[in-house]
Amino acid sequence: MKQNTSLASKIQSTAANNFLWLVIAAQLVVGYTINPLFLSPLNLKVILFACTLNGLLALGQSIALISREIDLSIGAALVFAPMSAIYAANFLYTYFAAQPILLGTTGFMSGGWFLVAILTVIFAIAIGFTNGVIVTKLYVPSFIATIGTAFFMKGMSNVITSGQPISFQDIPEANFLGDTEIFGLIPLSAIVFLITGLTIAFALKNTTVGRRIYAVGGNRQAARLSGMMTDRWTIYSFMLCGLMVGIASVLFMSRARGLDINQNAPFELNSIAIAIMGGISISGGRGNVFGTMQATLIVAILLNTLNLAGFGSYHQAAVTGTIIVLLAVFYKIRESKRMRDLQLIEV
């Protein structure tokens, strides 16, 4: 009898710990029943491609959320960083090689992809640094600070480019990252996402920076009183978030073979939704990025299934929203149960 209950509780706890894997498994079954083509290699490839951009942004958002901040500027940074990188690279080429790479008003690039890619990542980190400084040194809450920087970047990228899309069609090496498929099945960008995610998961758990970010997010006052430079670790978390945005925008450019300034997709909200689905607590200091990676897969499969089932984008928005609400409620009920077990009174 006792054996039985312990077995039951073990199953229950395993299920609770691997809840997201169960969701993914259920989704695969549902997807296959709706449309057998769901499990075809081509469709799986589509799902993996869909994972990378949202996944990398959600990783960045997770890091920001863990440090008890929020970054609403990632959508704007996703185009502002590569845009400024392209213009900086163009300036460098014109100045040192006397050969501009951005061809006049046509928006075609004639070379310099690697410089652009490197500068993109550097600028994205710099944007994160700026966000961090505004939040910590100017005391502006991150919610407002990053909305402000997002407006600034959105406006400036239109001012600088005059809304002109930039194309990499003429540079063959530019498509390597985004378009390569290993064995014709697994996109290279998905591998990049996987490696980045695992590295971040490792770094957050095993390095000083990671542990400090968790500590600062969990209880800033306690972290400061135990001698941590909370401002510095907050800035680091924004910079890590910027790094993720930088990698995402390089992959994005490479996949799209160009850069369109007027991106209107709600990247910020998607990334927050994915991070929260993955169990990152919005009140900071809790959750891990494995959850975020699983949630990325869940969202990609969900949207794909809805597509295959013939739903339009409006229905997709409604269904995604419902799932976010349900998951939020689920996580909260689980946390409330934990607090009741600890006999804490929840207000």
Next chain:
Amino acid sequence: MASNQIQRIARALNVGNGIAVSLLILLVLIVVASVLVPNFSHAQNISNILRVFSSAGIMAIGLCLVMLTGEIDVSVGSIMSLSVMVSTIFLDSNEIVSLVVLVVVGAICGLINGILVAVVKAPSLMITIGTLSVFSGLSTIVVNAQYKYITEAYPVILGVAKSEFFGLPSAFLYCLTFAILTWIWTNRTAFGKSMYYVGANKRAAFMSGIHIVRVKIVAFVVCGILASISGMMIAAQIGRAKSDIGAGYEVTAIAIAVLGGTSLFGGRGSTLGVLTGMITLGVMTNILALSRMGSYMEIAMKGALVIAVVFVYELQRRLAR
């Protein structure tokens, strides 16, 4: 000695829960504007500022109530879209009915948010991001992505939303009325005051017997109602109701509330402050528009200015400590 004086000045600015600071910022902006921008102080220009931003101001008043209780509602824009689109279905049969439907839908959306946030106690940012998608999806689904033109055929709505009294646009008068009424509510009645208490210290409020769930639900419902009203004002002003009418308005509303001195952490701010915040944002946008930088430069500068203004608030709060 000098730091002592700075602290005293900063404390003096605490008057009226941030109203003093917001008025000061507004004053500085207005002085700058009337010196630098030639046509700023023209009566028509002032009236335009008030007309354009009052609808968002009405929404921000509701949002301010939610923010006072320490929560946030990012779904206000979608509530606006959904309630306007549902009410347009009834527009041709009876205008009064459609206005009632408008408010009822807004209230129901607010109630859903409020129940999820207050009863389940899930974080409001998460919940309202979810309901943002749900409501905006539904607003397109209920009308099959069709437009509705709000023309002379609907005299009641146009009369309510577009008329002028004493040279002031009616939208501004509603905004003013709502701001004063909610200010009296939150500062002079026991139930209204408890919004501040819940936001400032939830545990203390709970211990002193305040029904936190009820306070939060009421705040969300009022927020939903005000969002729906502002939606109809905007629809009447631009003469067309489309299902993405509220998209992005949540950012404007949050910006107005924050510029008016409402704290994102709850318990601080006032609805009269929101009124000044509304005018501040209006004046800011107007200065940038009249200085002919171009609309994108305007967006960029607006972002920088919002950060600067919030910095001033936080500086004052820190110095007053």
